[in-house]
Amino acid sequence: MAGSGGPLSRSGLRGREAELGQLRALIDSVARTGSGALALIRGEPGIGKTTLLTEAVARAAAAGFSVGLGKADELHHIVPLSSLATCVLHGDRPLLSGDALVDLARRHDQRIRLVERLAEVIEERAGGIPVLIALDDAQWADPLSRFALQQLPGRLRTSPVLWLLTERQGVDGPAAEIAAAVRDELPVLTVSLGPLSGAAIGRLADDTLGAAADERVRELLEGAGGNPFLAVEMLAGLRTADASDEPVPPGLVTGVRGRLSSLHPDTLRFLQMGAVLGRGFGFHDAAALCGRPSVALIPALEEAVRAGLLDDDGEQLLFRHDLLRQAVYVDIPPSARKALHREAAALLVAAGHQPIDVVSHILRGAQPGDGEAVALLRRAADDVLPVTPGLAADLVARALELVPTARPLWFTVGEQAIGCLTRAGRNREALATGDRLMACRPPVEMVGRLQAALGGTLWNMDLADELRRRTEGALALGGVAPEVGARLAALRALALSRAHDLGPARAAGEEALRAAVATGDREAHVQALFALGEIALNAGENAAARERFTALSAVDPVFAPEEIVAHQHMDDFATSERLLARAADGAGGTREVLLLWAQGQQHLGLGRLDDADADFLTMERLEDEVQVHVQQVNGRVIRSRIALLRGDREAAREHLAEARRRLAVKPNPGNTAAVRFLEAVHAEADGDVRLAVDRIRRVQEQGPFLRWRLLRTWVPSAVRMALGGGDRELAEDLAAQAEAHAARNPAVPSAAGVAARALGGVRDDLALLERSVALLRAAPRPLIRAAACADLGRALLAAGRKAEAVTALTEAQATFAASGAPAAAAFLQRDLRAAGAGGRRGAGGQRPVQGWEALTASEKKVARLVAEGHSNRSAAELLVVSPHTVNTHLTSAFRKLAVNSRVQLANLVMGLSED
Incomplete structure (x- = not known):
C-alpha cells in the first residue's frame, strides 16, 4: 500500500506523488533524528488535503509512530480545546483518556499551565516512540487549541514529535500563524496543493469509470478545474446516471442537487x-x-x-x-437556517449538552430579546473564562447585544462583560463598555457595582487618580449593597496608595478591611489586603507588606508571587524558596508569569545572574504568549544590568532599547523611573556623568513611593553617580533615603548595610564602609556585599592600607565572578594591581559562545538531567524552578551545543567527564 512505501493504489492520491514524497521524508527525518518538525498542507476545499494527510498518517503509523488524528469542526470552533482533544483522545493508543482531559481542564485554571500539562503527556509518550499529531481543517480550530498549537511544537522541538496540519487556502486560519511562530525553532514544511494535471484527472476517471471514460467525459471533467473532489463527485454522478446522452452540468452543488x-x-x-x-x-x-x-x-x-x-x-x-x-x-433558506440553529441549541441543551457546546448555534440563531440565549452565553462565558478569557469576553459582549438597552439585565450583563474584558487584558474595551453603561443612568445600586467592576480596569491602566475619583463618587451617592460598598472602599484605598501622603491611604485600607470582614465578601477582602500590601510597599515598610501579602495569599493562593517577593524584601530567602517550591507544584493555580518574576528575583537576590536572566527571558516569552504585559519593562531593565555585569554591552543596549519601546506602550510612573535609572547606569558606563545625574534626579522626582520600591538596593550606585557629577545635594538626599529605609526595616540586614554604604560614600567615611560590609555579611545578597567590599577596598587603598584593601577587593572579585558577573570582577583588576596584587586568575574571563563550556551552570544541570531521561517537569522539580525555565535553559543548551534532539544531547553528555 502507499502508506508503507509501495505503489500508489488509491485514486485520491493521483498526481500527489511528489507531495507525499516530501511528507514521507519528513516523517523519516523525525524518526531518525529524534527532533520535532511541523508540516502544513494548504489548498482550496476539495483539493485533496485530507486524503494526503490520511496517507501521511498511515505512513507514520507503519513507521512505528504513535498517532493522534483529529479534525476541527466549523460548528465547534468555540469549545475550548475541542479541536486538539480530537487528536489526543483518539487512535490506537490515545495520549489521554477522556476523563483525564476533563480532569486536566478542571484542575488547571490557566492556559499556560494547561498547555504545560499537555506538553508533559506528549513528551512522555515521545520518550519511547515518535509521535505524530495531525489536525485536519485547522482553520476551524478553537481559540485554546490555537494557543496550544502555537506553544507546543516549540516546547517539544527536542522530542520526536511531528505536527501535521491542514488548512484551507485563503482562509484566515491559525495554521499559517502556527507555522510562522515556530519556523525559527524547528523544521517547517509547507505543502501547497494546486489543481491536478489533466493526466491525473484522466487517471481518476479511468479508476472510476474504466472503459466508460470516453472523450466526452474527459471534456466534462474540465469543469472540475483540477479539483479532485469535484471530479470524483461528477464521476459518481456519471456512474449512477441513466444511459442517456443528456450532458451532466459541472459543479459540485449542481451535482449534489442532482443526487x-x-x-x-x-x-x-x-x-x-x-x-x-x-x-x-x-x-x-x-x-x-x-x-x-x-x-x-x-x-x-x-x-x-x-x-x-x-x-x-x-x-x-x-x-x-x-x-x-x-x-x-x-x-x-437563510431565515430557516437561523431558526433551526436556535432550535438546535434548545434541543442540545435539553439533551444535557453544556452551554459552550451550543454557543455556535446561539450565535447563528439568537434574536434580540432572547433571554434564554443570553443566559446560555453568560454561562458559557463563565465556563471558559479561566482558560480563554478573550472568548469569554466575546460571548458576553454578544449577550449584551441581545439585551434591550438600559433594561436591568443589560446593566447586569454589562458588569459581567467588564470583568471578562479586563481579565482578557482588553482594558480599553472594558472602560468603554463601562462608560456606555454609565451614560444610560443605571440605578444607584448598579452605579456602585459598575464602578467596582471597573476598579481592576482602571488599576491595570495606571489611572489611580481616576480610580479614586470614581470610587469616591459612587460611595458618595450611597444606596449600594454593603459588600459593594466594601469593594469600593478597598479600591479607593488602592488608588490612594499612589498618593504622596500614605497616612490617609493606610487608614482607608484598614477601614475597608474591617468592612470586608464584616460583610464576608471575599472580593472585598482580597482587594483590601492587596491595597494594604501596596501601601506598605510604597511606604517602605517591608514587614507590614509581608504580613498583608501572607494574609492575602491565604485567602487567595493566586497571590503567592506577591507573598514570595515580600519575604525576599525581608531577606528571608529560605521562606521564599519553600514558597516557590510549593507554587511550582501547582498549588492554587498560581499565575505563571508573576511566579517567574518572583523566581527571577530570588535568583537575582542570591547572586545567580545566569538563572535570573533565564527567568526574566522566560517570563517575557510567557507574557507575549498570553498577550498580557505586566513586568516586561522591569524585566528588560534587570536583564540590561545583568548584561553590563557580564560585560555584554551590545546585549545591554538592546535591552535598554526594548525597555524604552515597551515603556511607550505602558508609560506608568514605575516603568518610567526604572527606565530612567537604567539610562543613568548606561550613561555612567559611557562616561556621560551629566546625563547620569540628570536621570537619577528624574527618578527622585517621579514620586515618593518610588524611593522605596525602585532604589531599595540600588541607592549606593545612585549616590556614586551623584557624587561623580558633583551634585552633593542629590547624593545626600539619596543617602538620607537609604537611612530612612533602614529605620523602617530594622529586621532587614541588607537595608542597614546599604544605608551604611550610601552614607559612607557621601561622607567618605571608612568606618561606615567597614560597618556596611560587616552588616551585609549577615545578609543573603552576595552582589550587594561584593559591591560594598569593592567600595571598602578602594577606600582602604586610598588610605594606604594595601594589605586590607587586597583582602576586600579579592573578596569582591571572587564574589562577582562566582555570581556570573565577569565584567564586574575584571573591573577590580586595576585596583588590585594598584594594591600590589595580581588579582584572581581568570576572574574576568568570558565564557565561550559554543560548546560545553559555553553553558551556564544551570544549563549544564538541565542538560545532564535531560540526558539521563528526565522530562522538563521532573527536571524542574529537582531544580526547584518552573518547567518553562527548564525549557529556556534547554533551548540555550541545544543552540550552544549545536544539537537538535534529546538523543543527540544524551550522546554528547555521555562523552563528557563530570565537572
Whole structure:
C-alpha cells in the first residue's frame, strides 16, 4: 500500500506523488533524528488535503509512530480545546483518556499551565516512540487549541514529535500563524496543493469509470478545474446516471442537487437537519430537529449512507466531506437556517449538552430579546473564562447585544462583560463598555457595582487618580449593597496608595478591611489586603507588606508571587524558596508569569545572574504568549544590568532599547523611573556623568513611593553617580533615603548595610564602609556585599592600607565572578594591581559562545538531567524552578551545543567527564 512505501493504489492520491514524497521524508527525518518538525498542507476545499494527510498518517503509523488524528469542526470552533482533544483522545493508543482531559481542564485554571500539562503527556509518550499529531481543517480550530498549537511544537522541538496540519487556502486560519511562530525553532514544511494535471484527472476517471471514460467525459471533467473532489463527485454522478446522452452540468452543488433530487423527502429533510448540526452529528439529535421519532428515520439514514453522503462511525454520523455538508446547507433558506440553529441549541441543551457546546448555534440563531440565549452565553462565558478569557469576553459582549438597552439585565450583563474584558487584558474595551453603561443612568445600586467592576480596569491602566475619583463618587451617592460598598472602599484605598501622603491611604485600607470582614465578601477582602500590601510597599515598610501579602495569599493562593517577593524584601530567602517550591507544584493555580518574576528575583537576590536572566527571558516569552504585559519593562531593565555585569554591552543596549519601546506602550510612573535609572547606569558606563545625574534626579522626582520600591538596593550606585557629577545635594538626599529605609526595616540586614554604604560614600567615611560590609555579611545578597567590599577596598587603598584593601577587593572579585558577573570582577583588576596584587586568575574571563563550556551552570544541570531521561517537569522539580525555565535553559543548551534532539544531547553528555 502507499502508506508503507509501495505503489500508489488509491485514486485520491493521483498526481500527489511528489507531495507525499516530501511528507514521507519528513516523517523519516523525525524518526531518525529524534527532533520535532511541523508540516502544513494548504489548498482550496476539495483539493485533496485530507486524503494526503490520511496517507501521511498511515505512513507514520507503519513507521512505528504513535498517532493522534483529529479534525476541527466549523460548528465547534468555540469549545475550548475541542479541536486538539480530537487528536489526543483518539487512535490506537490515545495520549489521554477522556476523563483525564476533563480532569486536566478542571484542575488547571490557566492556559499556560494547561498547555504545560499537555506538553508533559506528549513528551512522555515521545520518550519511547515518535509521535505524530495531525489536525485536519485547522482553520476551524478553537481559540485554546490555537494557543496550544502555537506553544507546543516549540516546547517539544527536542522530542520526536511531528505536527501535521491542514488548512484551507485563503482562509484566515491559525495554521499559517502556527507555522510562522515556530519556523525559527524547528523544521517547517509547507505543502501547497494546486489543481491536478489533466493526466491525473484522466487517471481518476479511468479508476472510476474504466472503459466508460470516453472523450466526452474527459471534456466534462474540465469543469472540475483540477479539483479532485469535484471530479470524483461528477464521476459518481456519471456512474449512477441513466444511459442517456443528456450532458451532466459541472459543479459540485449542481451535482449534489442532482443526487439529492432522487432521495426520499424524509432523507432530504434529515440531511438538512444534520447539515445544521455540523459535519458530525448525533442521529437522535437530527431526528429531534426533524420532529420525528428516531425509529421513523432509520430508512432515511440508510438511504443517505447508500448514496455516499454520510458515514457512520458507530458514535456519530458524518458527512463524507464538509463540502457535501455545505452543499446541502446552502439549499436551506437563510431565515430557516437561523431558526433551526436556535432550535438546535434548545434541543442540545435539553439533551444535557453544556452551554459552550451550543454557543455556535446561539450565535447563528439568537434574536434580540432572547433571554434564554443570553443566559446560555453568560454561562458559557463563565465556563471558559479561566482558560480563554478573550472568548469569554466575546460571548458576553454578544449577550449584551441581545439585551434591550438600559433594561436591568443589560446593566447586569454589562458588569459581567467588564470583568471578562479586563481579565482578557482588553482594558480599553472594558472602560468603554463601562462608560456606555454609565451614560444610560443605571440605578444607584448598579452605579456602585459598575464602578467596582471597573476598579481592576482602571488599576491595570495606571489611572489611580481616576480610580479614586470614581470610587469616591459612587460611595458618595450611597444606596449600594454593603459588600459593594466594601469593594469600593478597598479600591479607593488602592488608588490612594499612589498618593504622596500614605497616612490617609493606610487608614482607608484598614477601614475597608474591617468592612470586608464584616460583610464576608471575599472580593472585598482580597482587594483590601492587596491595597494594604501596596501601601506598605510604597511606604517602605517591608514587614507590614509581608504580613498583608501572607494574609492575602491565604485567602487567595493566586497571590503567592506577591507573598514570595515580600519575604525576599525581608531577606528571608529560605521562606521564599519553600514558597516557590510549593507554587511550582501547582498549588492554587498560581499565575505563571508573576511566579517567574518572583523566581527571577530570588535568583537575582542570591547572586545567580545566569538563572535570573533565564527567568526574566522566560517570563517575557510567557507574557507575549498570553498577550498580557505586566513586568516586561522591569524585566528588560534587570536583564540590561545583568548584561553590563557580564560585560555584554551590545546585549545591554538592546535591552535598554526594548525597555524604552515597551515603556511607550505602558508609560506608568514605575516603568518610567526604572527606565530612567537604567539610562543613568548606561550613561555612567559611557562616561556621560551629566546625563547620569540628570536621570537619577528624574527618578527622585517621579514620586515618593518610588524611593522605596525602585532604589531599595540600588541607592549606593545612585549616590556614586551623584557624587561623580558633583551634585552633593542629590547624593545626600539619596543617602538620607537609604537611612530612612533602614529605620523602617530594622529586621532587614541588607537595608542597614546599604544605608551604611550610601552614607559612607557621601561622607567618605571608612568606618561606615567597614560597618556596611560587616552588616551585609549577615545578609543573603552576595552582589550587594561584593559591591560594598569593592567600595571598602578602594577606600582602604586610598588610605594606604594595601594589605586590607587586597583582602576586600579579592573578596569582591571572587564574589562577582562566582555570581556570573565577569565584567564586574575584571573591573577590580586595576585596583588590585594598584594594591600590589595580581588579582584572581581568570576572574574576568568570558565564557565561550559554543560548546560545553559555553553553558551556564544551570544549563549544564538541565542538560545532564535531560540526558539521563528526565522530562522538563521532573527536571524542574529537582531544580526547584518552573518547567518553562527548564525549557529556556534547554533551548540555550541545544543552540550552544549545536544539537537538535534529546538523543543527540544524551550522546554528547555521555562523552563528557563530570565537572
